[in-house]
Amino acid sequence: PKMKRRHAVLCIWLLAAWLPAALSMIxxxxxxxxxxxxxxxxxxxxxxxxVFxxxxxxxxxxxxxxxxxxxxxxxxxxxxxxxxxxxxxxxxxxxxxxxxxxxxxxxxxPRKETVMKKCRAKKFCSDDNSGPAKPKMSIQAITSGNLKNLVVAFKFADHATRPVPSRENLDVIMNAVGGDSELAPTGSVRDVFTVSSHGQLTLESTVYPWVTVSGTEAYYADGDSGTQVLWEGLKEALDIIDSDPAFDFKDFDLDNDGMIDAITFLHSGYGAEWGGTDAYGTGYRNRIWSHKWAMYSPGPWTSSNKGRGTVQVYTYHISPAVWGTSGSEIGRIGVIAHETGHFLGLPDLYDGSGGSGIGAYGLMANSWGFDGSQRYPPIMSPWSKTQLGWVTATEITADGTYSLSGSWNTPQVYKI
Known part of the structure; x- marks a missing residue:
């Protein structure tokens, strides 16, 4: 398409402030x-x-x-x-x-002030200066090359006998290049980032075998679709993996900064973001809402030292391993890719109060995809790509006729 610049001012108010709160699936x-x-x-x-x-x-x-x-x-x-x-x-x-x-x-x-007060109480918002150091929005250190991602799949104590996707199938939706005709017919999570980064980022996920934590789904949801109580379960799952003498968290700290490079938690329940009551009679307030946040209170989890130093897990993101609110169909790529985008440092670009945000054509605004199936999530928006260093925007400073190719395969962005 052609675009002609005239003497006009285009004002786009986007993210006037990055709210220090849990970043979640809409x-x-x-x-x-x-x-x-x-x-x-x-x-x-x-x-x-x-958040609300x-x-x-x-x-x-x-x-x-x-x-x-x-x-x-x-x-x-x-x-x-x-x-x-x-x-x-x-x-x-x-x-x-x-x-x-x-x-x-x-x-x-309720008013925003009331919502934020409740959110702070469950430690999923931190717009004040009280308490321990709070999470800050920032771009991750590794946004190009190979990014090693640990996938922690865990069952809640009351889901011990529930059918869940196999470790092998989880590996497919995370890693299969070109996807899989049944499990990921439109591509894998890895494919989403390969395309959006124009080949600059390769997300390499290692799926650890399923572990079971000691608390129930409702316990970790804490009557509010997940609060800081959830961190107990996440840390317990990490402890179980750390007790494996053959596993070293240092394999996921390639930049050697003492923090895990990337981590994904997948749980055995249905996402709270679906609303309603699931097939097991569990209401959405007693399920986990997919989100990215940080275990800042009382502090990050730290691995044991197996000879090469310790590794900490601070920021994390979590999604369901199963789809919908019934059955055991494997989860889909939209939510995992969206939350991984948060882990890389991107904010939500939708309007949680009901507006459209940036619209449908960006992963951080529309993880459900055009048909709501999460199998067709859009690629990253041009703004997101520039934030992650995948493209450099060319600023238009003069009248003229400019051409743009398809953004999915051309790293070309104009800034007006």
Whole structure:
């Protein structure tokens, strides 16, 4: 396509501030059905991120679960804000009451200050100066060449007998060049970064055999789709691997800075970002929302010294190894690639409050892909590529006619 520059000013406000908070998968675009105590099914949607999420009906009215009646039944009810700026049930039952006639507003949510206060309490936000050193957004040291990535697949204690993808199949979705016709028909996670980096970054993942941690899924979710309690499980999984005399974390510290070069956690549950209740009866608040963050309190995990020094794990990202909310189909590349982008240092480029952000054509804004399957995640946006050093933008300073080729195979970017 051709682009002609005229005397005009184009202002793009993008990431005025990189919020120091957990960077997470945006909520599923797929509606889901929930059953009321009388058996009536209602169609619901989930919105938001790990930092704050909420449910709505098809019309966009906010929904919460009721407190329970004398029979112990908890109905889905329309939400209102109380005096503490908290979402509480209104007594108006979804599927029976008319929220519009009742004078309720669509998309009722707490103020940002209330959301951030709760987020800080679970240590997934850190926009104040209290407490230990907080995670800071920065580009990782290794964004070109070979990046060795340790994949830690772990089961929750109550999932010991659940069917999960094999280690070999996880290796396929992470590493197979060109993908696999059944497991990764559009390419692997490695392929996503090979294409986006124009061949400059090769993500080499090593999948360790499944380990089982001592806590349940609900314990680590902590009633809020994951809090700092999750770090206990992550550190326990690392301890189990570290106890293997044949395994040395130093193999994943090629730049010898004492920090692991890259790490991916895959868990045995269904992602909380799907919303709803899964096939085992677990609600999304008791599942883990896919995210990238850092184990900053009380501090990073440190390996044993097996002769070459210790290695620390501080930043991490976590995704489900299984797809959807039922069955044991292997997870898909969209969420893992998106969270890996965070690990490299990129922020979310979507609008968690419901806007479109940069739109559909960037991995950090649209990890679900054009069809919501996570099999067709877009490549990195030009801005993301420049941040990671994969392309250099040419600034347009004069009138003229300029040509651009397809961004997927040409490292060409103009800055207006």
């Amino acid at each position: 909520a599923s675009p797929h509606p889901f059905m929930e059953k009321q105590p009388d058996g009536q099914e209602v169609k619901m949607h989930i919105h938001g991120t790990e 999420s909420y449910l709505s009906d098809e019309a966009g009215y906010t929904v919460v679960q009721g407190n329970g009646n004398a029979k112990g039944q908890r109905w889905l009810e329309y939400a209102v804000l109380d005096d503490n700026d908290e979402l509480v049930p209104s007594g108006l039952v979804v599927g029976k009451a008319d929220p519009k006639k009742a004078g309720l507003n669509k998309r009722t949510t």
